[in-house]
Amino acid sequence: MKRSTFYLMLVAMIPMTIILCAATLLLAAVKVGELAPTFAATASDGKTYKLADYHGKYVVLEWHNNGCPYVGKQYNSGNMQKLQKQWTGKGVVWFTILSSAPDKQGFVTASDENSYMAKMHAAPTAALLDPSGEIGHLYDAKTSPQMVVINPQGIVIYDGAIDDKPTTDVADVPGATNYVSLALEQSMSGKPVATPATRPYGCSVKYSDSSH
C-alpha cells in the first residue's frame, strides 16, 4: 500500500465519512484527503507567509492570473472579492497565488499586485508571489482560477474548479454552484465534502516551461 493511501485512510477515519474513504481507495496520486504540502512565500505586502503557521484554521488557495479571462469573469463580476470577504470574515485564511513566470501572462511585481488588488477591491489574506512556480508545482496547479481548500488539520478537502460553470461568461456567475463555498460550509458543519475534487477549469498556469 502506498504511504499516501495509508495516511489517507488514517485521516479519513476521523473527520470524513466512509464514503470518501471508499472512494479514495480507487484513486491514484490524490491530493484530496492528504496533508497539504507546506510552503513559505513572500507576499505582495512584503511579508513572508508559511502555511504551517495556519494550522488550526481553514486555508483557501486561489491560483491567479490577471490576464486570464476565466479569472476576469470572477473578478469583473465581483464574485471572487465577495468570496474573499465572506470567508476571511469567518476566520478563513485566503491566499491568492501568482505562479506566472517572469516573462509570462499574469506575472506581476509586488507593487503591480497591490495596485490591482486596490483597484479590484480584492481582499485575500495575502497575495503570494510564486514566479518560480514552486508552490504551483507542489500542488500540481493546472489552471487559474484553480482553488484548493485545506481544513484546520492541514488536510486538503477540496481541489479543483471554483464553480460548475467552466466558461468565461460573467452571466454564468449568479447561477453557478460554488465548490469552494460548498466545501467550507459542509466541512464547517461537520459534514463530508460532497464534491472534493473537480476538473479545475480555466487558463493553464503560465509556468516557465509553459507554451500554452
Added chain:
Amino acid sequence: MALCSARAQAAGTPIPHGTLELISEKQWIAAGHLFDVALHFELEKGWHVYWVNPGDSGEPPRVTWDLPAGIKAGAIEWPAPRRLGTSTIVNYGYEDAVTLVVPMRAEASLASQKPVQIAANVKVLVCREMCIPGNGQVSLTLPVKLQPPPANAQSTPFFAEARKAWPRPAPASWKFSIAQTNDSFVLTAKLGRKITDATFFPVAESQISNASAQTLVPTAMGFTLTLRKSDQLFKPIARLKGVILLSGDKAYSIDVPIGVPGASGP
C-alpha cells in the same frame, strides 16, 4: 495550400487571432434530405482551439444554432485531436485550422420554397500562450428546392478533407481490453501487427491524467498502453471511450469496457 486559395474570396467572420466561416456542402436544401454544413476555423500560426474534451484547461467551441422551422442540427463531428501543451499541462485540440462538420436534417415538412437562413453563434476560446474568448456570428442563406441538392463544387474537396480527419470506427477484427490497477488503466490492443506509436484521447474529462506520459509497450499483435488515472476520478467507471491515434495520423474511435480490478482477463 490549394484549399485556402479556393476559399480566399469567402470572407470569414473575425474571431480572436483567426476567422470563422460557415460552409454548405450542398447547393440548396430539399425537404426530407440530410445535408452537412461546416464551421471552419482558420487561426494564426500557433494558436489553437479545443476538442470536445479540452484536457487540462480551456473549453471546446460551443455552438448555438438559429434555424428555421423544419431544419434540425445534429452533433458536431469532431476531428481527431492532437496533444498540445507542456510536460505538466496537456490539452487536446487543433492548431492553425480545423473544420467541424455538423449534419443537418431538412424535415419532410419543410414547407418554405423561399431561401432559408442557417445561422450559428459560436463561443470559442482561442489560445496560444494566453487565451482569448471570442464570439463568432456566422450565417448562410440557401435556396430550398424540390430536387435533391447537388454538391457545391467549391466545397467538395473541403468536406472531403474534413472527413479524412475524423476518427474511423475501429475494424471489427481489432480487439481491445482494459485492465486497471490502483492508479492506471492498461489498454491492450490486438490489431494483428506490432504498433510502436499510439496515443489515447478520452472523450470524457477527468478520467485519465492528461499530462501523464502514456506508456506504450509494443507487442507482436499490437500494443499495451498505460494511462494514469485522473486525480478527479472518484467513482469507478465502466468504460473508456475515446480516440486512439496510431502512428500520429490514423485515428479510430474506441469504446472499451474496463475489467474489474483483480479479475482475470478474457
